[in-house]
Amino acid sequence: MNYKNGICVIGLSIALIGCGDDTPTVNSINCSPPGMERVLPGFTNETDRQAFIDACKSFAGQE
16 A cells, blocks of 8 residues: 555656646736736746746737
């Protein structure tokens, strides 16, 4: 039984590693001025924040 529990714990750990990414999706809602006001304060990393802004600018150019 311990072997099965160990495999279960490892499997759940691997599955939950991907849950830490809370980067908002670049779309018309998040890239609108009210959406940007809501989304941008959530970034803790300035590089990620700037990448989101650049992606929104690129997204706006495609529409």
